[in-house]
Amino acid sequence: MARKKVREADGKRLVKKVLKQQAGLDVPIQVVQLKELQGDDSGAPPPPATIKAYYDQVLEENLWLLDQPLVVKPDMLFGKRGKSDLVALNKSWDEVVEFVSARMGTELEVSGVKGRITTFIVEPFVPHDFEFYLCIQAHRAHELLSFGDCGGVEIESNWDRVRSVQVPVEESLTEEMLEAVLIDVRDKGQKAVLNRFINAAFQAFRDFDFTLLESNPLTIVPSTDKTGELQVLPLDIRVELDSYATFKNMQLWNDLEFPEAWGRSKIHEEKVVQNLDDKSGASLKLSVLNPRGHIWTMVAGGGASVIYADTVVDLGWGDELANYAEYSGNPKQEETYLYARTLLSLATKYLDGKRRVIIVGGGVANFTDVAATFTGIIQALKDFKGKLQEGKTKIFVRRGGPNYKAGLRLMQECCLEIDVPVEVYGPDTSMTKIVELGIEYLKGQ
Structure with missing residues (x-):
């Protein structure tokens, strides 16, 4: 399972769509996303006329923006926007445009992390x-369902009023479970509409x-x-999806x-590796830490890579550690090839006359054919x-598991053929010994 966050506007659109499809439930969600426009290749921002045309187009496609007061806030995957004075309430469309224009592209520090605001969400202002x-x-073995009658910005100080139940993956959500989490809701009409919404949302x-x-x-x-029937409305939403299920939900998630x-x-x-990972049943990960570093890793297994x-x-x-990279789940030969090509393009990008090492490491595989991945x-x-x-590159290999001897032999023969120094080790050598050897090689220059 790979948990991937989506923006709030996308999450709300998705919830509206799936609840209608799943349970015939109409959720009164209306939402618009405003994004930063890119300038030309010189880095100059787009001209004011282009920005105005963009806002005019958004309005033309969503005329409800003129019919009611609005709420606007950044849609950037961080919370507590209200406490950070980043939410504007009860505004007209013109005021929304003014609010967004003053903040779009600005740098902000949230929980010690700096970033730029590039996306906003706009929706109706709903008094409640x-x-x-x-x-x-x-x-892994259950879903955790939690509900509290005390939501809002002070939820953390009222956490003792949140009720939770575990629903084992092989079981369905029952009326008894719903009653357990809704026990503090006294109004029968509210309880009934919440019951239906939560049941549909869970499914x-x-x-x-x-x-x-x-x-x-x-x-x-x-x-x-005319009915005036009660409806549940999510005012704020966080959604994460299992990206390994992209193939299954491709049509539904197409615009996400x-x-x-x-x-x-x-x-x-x-991004190339992420795209490979999204389309594969295996796990392929790459994070660049220092593109000019001299220690590059290509490690089998998430635990081993850490x-x-x-x-x-x-x-x-640590200053020379260039990347974090891991592959696991028995990737296909073509996937491993494309993955390794991408990593090697980075490892050989900034050649400076100094030595560099590539650590091709891993523990002892249970099922992965080592020779095939190699x-x-x-x-x-x-x-x-x-x-x-x-790049004066030397490769250090340590691996065990099915067909590992053939894999090590192939690696040795390859490096001899391409005239690149290599040292190969099996499971009789400690897993991290090749790191020490690699550092000794770097010290020797």
Whole structure:
């Protein structure tokens, strides 16, 4: 499971769509997203006329923006926007445009992390008397359903009023479970409409591969039609999805964006690997820490990759650690090849006459065919023969598991063929020994 956050506007659109599809439930969500426009290649911002045309187009496609007061706030995957004075309430469309224009592209520090505001969410301003809290979280063996009658900005100080139940993955949500979390809701009409909403949301959560659905606050409003029936309205939402289920939900998620965490943006090569990971049943990860570093890692297994990175830091060479990278889940040869090519393009990008090392490490595999995965890496090494030589690169390999001896032999033969120095080790050598050897090689220049 890979948990990926989506922006609030996308989360609300998705919830509205799946609850209508799943349970015929109309959720009165109206939402618009305003994004920063990109300038030309020189880095200059777009001219005012272009920005005005953009806002005019948004308005033309969403005329309801003129019919009611509005709320606007950043849609950047960080919370407590109200406490940070980043929410404007009860505003006209012109006031929204003014608010956004003054803040779009500005730098902000949130919880010690700096980033730029590039996206806002706009929706109707809804006066309300009640604020509830709802959260559904996916765990390995169960979903955790939590509900409180005390939602809003002070939820943390009222956490003792939040009721929770665990729903085992092989079981359905029952009326008894719903009653347990709704026990503090005294009004029968409110309880009935909340019951229906939560039941539908929970089923959609499972069916459409959510990993988190949190609304704080959630409120209840009368419908705008003649019936005036009560409807549940999520005023604020957080949604995370299991990106490994992209293939299953491709049509539903087609327009969704999986943005980076606040303050971080991926470089091209990281995006390439993320795209590989999204389409694969295996796990392929790459994070660049220092693109000019001289210690590069390509490690099998998430746990092992952390151990290798920690060892580099513990030995006092953290400033030279260029990346965090791991592959696992028995990736196909073509996937390993493309993954290794991407990493090697980075490792040989900034050649400065100094030595560099590539750590091809891992523990003892249970099921992965070591020789098969090494075949993809070997193909990529041959592609970068000249660059590896120019970069005074030495490769250190440590691996165990099915067919590991053949894999180590293939790696040794490849490096002999391309005239790149290599040392290979099996499971009889401690996993992190090759880190020490790599550092000794760097010290020897």
